[in-house]
Amino acid sequence: xxxxxxxxxxxxxxxxxxxxxxxxxxxxWSFAVAVWFLGGAFLLQYAGSLSxxxxxxxxxxxxxxALMLRALHRIFHGSALRFTTSGxxxxxxLTVAWIVLASLGRAVTLKVMMEELGIRPSPxxxxxxxxxxLALNFLRAATxxxxxxxxxxxxxxxxxxxxxxxLSAADATRFWLATLLLVWISWAVLxxxxxxxxxxxxxxxxxxxxxxxxxxxxYRLRPGSVLVVGTWFGLIHGGAFLTACGAGFTVxxxxxxxxxxxxxxxxxxxxxxxxxxxxxxxxxxxxxxLAIIRxxxxxxxxxxxxxxxxxxxxxxxxIDQSELILSDGPLPAT
Numbered sequence: 001x002x003x004x005x006x007x008x009x010x011x012x013x014x015x016x017x018x019x020x021x022x023x024x025x026x027x028x029w030s031f032a033v034a035v036w037f038l039g040g041a042f043l044l045q046y047a048g049s050l051s052x053x054x055x056x057x058x059x060x061x062x063x064x065x066a067l068m069l070r071a072l073h074r075i076f077h078g079s080a081l082r083f084t085t086s087g088x089x090x091x092x093x094l095t096v097a098w099i100v101l102a103s104l105g106r107a108v109t110l111k112v113m114m115e116e117l118g119i120r121p122s123p124x125x126x127x128x129x130x131x132x133x134l135a136l137n138f139l140r141a142a143t144x145x146x147x148x149x150x151x152x153x154x155x156x157x158x159x160x161x162x163x164x165x166x167l168s169a170a171d172a173t174r175f176w177l178a179t180l181l182l183v184w185i186s187w188a189v190l191x192x193x194x195x196x197x198x199x200x201x202x203x204x205x206x207x208x209x210x211x212x213x214x215x216x217x218x219y220r221l222r223p224g225s226v227l228v229v230g231t232w233f234g235l236i237h238g239g240a241f242l243t244a245c246g247a248g249f250t251v252x253x254x255x256x257x258x259x260x261x262x263x264x265x266x267x268x269x270x271x272x273x274x275x276x277x278x279x280x281x282x283x284x285x286x287x288x289x290l291a292i293i294r295x296x297x298x299x300x301x302x303x304x305x306x307x308x309x310x311x312x313x314x315x316x317x318x319i320d321q322s323e324l325i326l327s328d329g330p331l332p333a334t
Contacts, residue, residue, distance in 0.1 A: 006287075006289070007228065009288060010284035010288035011284055013287045014280055014284045017112070017116055020113060020283055021280045023112075024279045025276060027101055027104070027105035028105075028279060029275075030101075034097070035094055038094065042087070046082075046086065051075070060072075100134070102133075102140075103130055103136075103137050104130070107130060109283065110198065110203075111202065113286065114290065117287070117290055117291065119203060129201050129202065129205060131207075132201040132206070132207050135208035136195075136201065136208050139190075140194045146187075147187040150186075157179065158173070196215050196286075199286065199289050199290055200215060200218075203290070222292055225292045226289075229288040229289065230285070233281050237277075241274065244273070247270050248267055248270050251263055
């Protein structure tokens with residue numbers, strides 16, 4: 001019976017050790033909760049710092065768009081710099097927290113996954129290689145920031161092309177969407193490269209840039225296996241996303257009968273289940289990559305090797321050792 005494929009190995013591990021998935025969910029969701037809490041506190045604090053006088057309240061109470069816009073302009077006048085500065089500081093703090101938390105979480109989960117697969121790390125592996133994980137996650141954060149900036153840049157480029165040429169609004173929109181697609185593809189490739197390089201950091205004990213180089217070389221050597229694993233997990237992830245979207249729209253269509261409270265609760269529950277499935281699939285994909293990279297005997301399908309034919313002893317004894325063609329000595333001179 002053949003050994004299970006790397007994809008099957010990934011699913012087998014997450015079913016046998018659900019604690020690994022729970023650990024992944026713990027550090028990811030704890031950061032998400034912190035982001036929502038700090039973001040809400042920031043907005044409330046900023047709103048509390050705005051001054052609203054009696055005239056502004058009267059203008060807002062008129063419910064006239066022109067008067068309400070004038071009141072809002074008076075309220076937010078002079079606070080843009082304070083809002084921008086505070087937002088940048090909060091974003092930097094959250095980014096640093098994510099880099100540290102993601103590095104620690106990935107080091108722990110990969111260590112347990114390697115133990116489950118029977119993979120021994122390289123003797124050169126330093127204690128956790130936290131610095132290498134930090135470097136990789138810093139590159140991921142920089143890639144995310146570059147993608148956001150490139151997205152706004154694509155909008156500005158499309159707007160400039162539309163304003164300086166005779167393009168229609170539909171053509172300019174298509175140009176903007178095509179540019180966004182290129183940005184997304186570039187981000188997806190780099191994000192996959194940096195996230196997968198963590199496997200080589202944990203297994204081989206190398207630095208961030210050698211791990212990136214090893215990931216590129218590994219992909220060139222085993223493109224079929226990597227694509228098969230990515231395709232299977234991508235299809236399952238896409239199916240989970242479509243299922244979650246369908247369930248969300250179904251709940252929204254029943255909002256009149258359910259009421260606002262149950263509707264919000266069910267929508268929140270759908271999001272929670274989808275995020276849990278996504279984290280589970282991510283752990284399974286990393287496990288499959290480990291199975292491909294290290295070629296563990298439990299997961300490696302070896303090619304059958306041909307064994308030399310066994311010559312019976314009777315045939316070996318029947319060979320005439322006096323034959324010159326079978327002799328080890330030199331041929332006699334003629």
